[in-house]
Amino acid sequence: MEKTGQNLTEKIISRHAGKGVRPGDMVVADVDIALAQDGTAPLAIRQIEKLGSCNPDRNHLNILFMDHASPSPRKELADDHAFMRSFAKEYGATVSDVGEGICHQLIAEKYAAPGMLILGADSHTCTAGAFCAFATGMGSTDIAVAMATGKTWLRVPESIKVVLHGKLSNGVLAKDLILHIIGDIGADGATYKALEFSGYIDSLDMEQRLVMSNMAVEAGAKAGLFPADNRTLTYLQERGRAEQFNEIAPDSDAGYEKVIEYHLDSIEPTVAMPHAVDNTAPASTLSGISIDQVYIGTCTNGRLSDLETAAAILKGKRIASGVRLVVCPASREIYLKAVEKGLVSIFIEAGGLVLPPGCGPCVGIHQGILAKNEVVLSTQNRNFQGRMGNPDSSIYLASPATAAASALFGHITDPREVV
């Protein structure tokens, strides 16, 4: 029987296309927020300049973030930043300057709301799916056209329903769950699809949901959405944005390409091994892997609860000798709270160092590039060869709890041994 109800993806895209849509439809849709970062904005700006104009009504919706190389480590990148600032002045776009933090975290704190269509020239734009926004990464040209015209072309994706049961156990975080899911379905397991999380999602707070949505793209997905519920409302209320809330849930007879289910109680601390995100194993099986550096931060796991989790493990202790611990809060707000709560002192006293808010070493531009044959355990979302700046190094991905525990012992450690 033909399903008549709509899933989250169909609902949101229908609203923005001005007509009812089904998977496979090609539509032109209205864009709410369009963003670019310092690695993608200069190219987007050059494309906008070719178009010759930008819709001034969108100035507060077109946002340029300086987060990847922040503050600039090289003159070329300082020039890119200057180019972004002068474009914003001339055309009226909004700038999020050096020191504010990572684009996806700032979109969460200041902009994202249920039902929005958010496009970013950054693959992890899907992070905002945690708010029940249809948020997806595109390239600079797409973003240029979205910024200039307020429109984009979209092929409506099929949705995969991911039903969550039960609760994560102590020491296990959303990062472990999403790594487990990607290990299960594969790095191309959801290519061209949207993941729609469902079931007992109340057990995941907004910070945990942001981790899940952030990594949807690592399974190839176009978006990773949660329904908008009380937790979404609370988050918006805490930031004085309650009026942006509207409840959105899939219709009970909505159609999905397939349904997959996970029991959260059985998820273990999980690690992705080099050089693929779907190359996963339980942390407990990898205690033979020694590490040179631990990185806690990024748009995946640089939020306050992540820093709190890590600090609770490191408090009053010293990291293993020979290990470097690098911590980077995802935004200025998080940084300030981490200072106020004494977390920064805990990291420094444990032998770590704390970077200014931004992408830090995640993408290999600066601040913690690895030497030949070195091994890093990072809380980021991607461990491709060369990702952190050296193709002859190895990146393991894990939760902030596993990262902190591993820093204490100098090898990959199941955090349940210390919590």
Added chain:
Amino acid sequence: MMTLQGKAWRFGDSVTTDHIAPGRYFHLRSNLPELARHALEDLRSDFASEVKKGDFIVTGKNFGLGSSREHAPTILKLAGVSAILAQSFARIFFRNAVNIGLPVVIMDTTFINEQDELEVSLEKGLVKNITNDRVAQFNPLSPELLRILQDGGLIEHVKKNGRIVV
């Protein structure tokens, strides 16, 4: 669009955007010709210097996974690549390639070997392998995407039509 002709450069599965445009050259993103000299260097150090105008990248599944950096397809095009033939593509890369006017073809690529001479017709959906005298078909891109490609990419498409037409 004419028929494309060139030699095949073979790559395996899961070539990432970090392979195509390594993050360590982030500072060259506003200097695309220079960035293009590093295209795919971690997989094949001879690629950027040896690739000829018109050549094809022929690859396995999930080509271009990873970041949204449009610099990846852009520098392949700049290096001279006339089309990419893959078993499958990562979503953002696929979209970016179309938007910048670099043709992408989804097909079984196993009948193509390194340095085979190919002829590709995008409208007919036909690949002729001149070296081993085999012919294979593929599903041409949807008319909407073909139009963007034929207009020379999304910017030219919008300039020509005044808006996105799909």
